[in-house]
Amino acid sequence: MDHANNEAVSTSVDEAPAATPSRLPAGPAALIGVLALAAALTVGHLAAAFLGFGASPYLAVGNAAVDLAPSWLKDFAISAFGTMDKPVLLAGMAVVMVLLAAVAGLISRRRPLPGQWFIAVFGVLGIVAVYTRPNLGQLSVIAPVLSLLTGVIVFRVLHNAALNALLDAPFEEGPRSVGRRRILFTGVAVGAFLTGGLGQWLGSRRDAEGSRAAVGPLVPAEPAPPSPADADFAKLGTPTFLTANADFYRIDTALVVPQVRAEDWSLRIHGMVEKEITYTYADIRNRPLVERVVTLCCVSNPVGGPYISTAKFLGVDLAGLLDEAGVRPGAQQLYSTSVDGFTAGTPISTVLDPGRGAMLAIGMNGEPLPVEHGFPARLVVPGLYGYVSATKWVTDLEVTTWDARQAYWIQRGWAQQAPIKTxxxxxxxxxxxxxxxxxxxxxxxxxxxxxxxxxxxxxxxxxxxxxxxxxxxxxxxxxxxxxxxxxxxxxxxxxxxxxxxxxxxxxxxxxxxxxxxxxxxxxxxxxx
Structure with a gap:
């Protein structure tokens, strides 16, 4: 009897199922988080190609970071990185997001739920960033919503597949387990790459450069006088008197250069005016154009700094457009808005001063404005720092008071009046x-x-x-x-x-x- 029982116990022990692994290895777990992030961002980028590139969660979060950053940090970025401040920001964001995605994977080695919650929190931040952008419609939140859902779903699918593959070889990373995981992970990576590339291609089909090229020559009715030979001492080390378009400094808040076609552009003048007017690009181009030589300077330029350049700007008198709308008594500022949501407030008295020469510019150094410098149109107000006077990609002008509207940099502690200093x-x-x-x-x-x-x-x-x-x-x-x-x-x-x-x-x-x-x-x- 005892012998029989011993045999039964022995048989039971021999046939007990082998222990299974309780969690994923660290490397594959971290990679799952990174791949889920890539899939989420590229799907959001693809959706933004149809809704407006600003709806891309990656860019929206970047824009929010720019808006929320304190002035001292922005000044540091400009002084440390110059015109590379935005690529540095985007690259830094990418590194941080990859690290956080890896953390999401590492905290989910046993089960996918912690990482899914981690991803969901950042997805909500993307939704908030898009929803609060002033230049995006409410439908734009579709992009970050799709991004959130993609990230959560891909994370779970990859986690379950990796765990199931590992269960097929419970005591070691066998070739079958590694092979299945590699195929799945590679497929997700390739899919994310193709999705992001498609989104970028579709978004670029708006072809602002093609629209700019189709504008053709811009001939001023009032050309600027030719620059005399002794307008500079370039042979002695000074800059040339006129700055080439490619060398003209660029400081703005746009993470990605807005792509606006001339045929899609319009300028609305409203607010404290007798009648609201909307101009098309053709309306402006068909007017007699005036050309003026103007030096622009950024308020962020330190003593001896590089953020100053000179060009021949071509356009129409801004005062003339406002006169057609009829500025009402009591107006104090011209509140301009860019297509990317940036705003600036210019003293209305300066704009209306007939001797000031404030312009709505559509040309620069004999050609249509470069896309990165505001094509189709921008403001140029001589004598004022750019943050109150040089709105690029301008699409809206509201005549108002200082109390009614506070522009982008004024909200961040910069001065309301900003004459350029000697x-x-x-x-x-x-x-x-x-x-x-x-x-x-x-x-x-x-x-x-x-x-x-x-x-x-x-x-x-x-x-x-x-x-x-x-x-x-x-x-x-x-x-x-x-x-x-x-x-x-x-x-x-x-x-x-x-x-x-x-x-x-x-x-x-x-x-x-x-x-x-x-x-x-x-x-x-x-x-x-």
Whole structure:
């Protein structure tokens, strides 16, 4: 009897099922999270191709990050990365999202639910980011909703498939388990790549560049005077008087350059006006066009910084368009809105000043506006920093009061009034130069006031007046150069400008916030 029982126990032990693994390996688990993220974002990107690219969850979250970032962080990004600040932001977002997706996978090695909740939370953030964008309609939330559902579903499918494949080889990563998982993971990765590529292709079919090319030549009825030969001292190290379109600085809040075709564009003027008017691109182009040389400067430009350029802008007088609408008494600002939702507030008195030359520009340096500089149309108001005057891809102008509307940067602590400050910069020399006669050269600007004098100081010596370039217009920069005897060794040079009002730029150093940097630009160089 005892013998029989022992045999039964032995048989039971021998036939007990083998223990099965209780969780996925770390590597495949993390990869599941990353692949679910890729699938979610690319599906959202594809949906945004039909709803507006701004509805892409990835871009919407990026735009929200730009909007919510404190001013000091934006200033740091511009100073540290320049015009690469947006690619750096998008790349940084990608790295963070991949890491978080991997975490979602790692916390779900036993079951998929924790990772699904993790993904769902970020999906909701995408929905909120899209829903709160001022330039997107309510249907745009379809893109992040599809993105959320895709992420949750793909995560669960991959998790279950990987776990089932592992159960087929419970004690080791057998070739069958690894093979099945590899095929599935590769399929999802390829599918995500193709989906994202299709979304990008469909979105780019709006073809703003093709529309720009079809505009043809823009001929001004009032061309700007030709620039004289001595308008710059480029041979001595200054910039050329006119900045090539490809070299013109670009600072804006758009993560992706808006793609607007001329045939789809319109400009609405409304608010405190006698009658609301909407203009098409053809309406503007068929008017007599005026061409003006204007230097634009970004308020984020530090002392001696690069964010200043000059071009011939072509368009129509902004005051003329507002006169047709009939500005009502009590109006204080022209509240402009870009197609991407950016807003700026310009003093209405400045815009209506007949001597100011405020423009709705459609051309730049003899050709239609480049897409990255505002095609089909942008504002150009000489003498004001761009954040209150130079709205690109402009599509709406509301005549209103300061209390009724607060523009994008005003909400973030920047000044309401933003006249460009009288400043100057040293461009040459850079690094080491031969000892003896040394020429310093650079630029000075005081838009809509004009530069009267530039002085240069070497090694705390007496100020020496520099030679100025030809005065083309008070709305453009002027070049300068000065010559000094420089003994071998290190030297320090400073520059200051005086405008036609008699004001000499201050040596008091001020940050760019809230209304532009001040101080003398100082460089060091070595004479050998």
């Amino acid at each position: 400043e100057s910069r040293i461009d040459a020399p850079q690094g080491a130069v031969p000892a003896g006669k040394v020429r310093l050269a650079g630029i000075a600007w005081a838009q809509h006031t004009g530069i009267a004098k530039v002085e240069v100081q070497l090694d705390n010596g007496p100020w020496q007046q520099a030679m100025l370039s030809a005065d083309v217009t008070e709305d453009a920069w002027r070049m300068w150069w000065a010559e000094f005897d420089a003994a071998p060794g290190g030297h320090k040079a400073s520059v200051r400008a005086t405008d036609r009002s008699g004001y000499t730029q201050t040596d008091q150093v001020a940050d760019v916030v809230p209304d532009g940097a001040t101080g003398w630009h100082t460089i060091t160089f070595t004479a050998r």
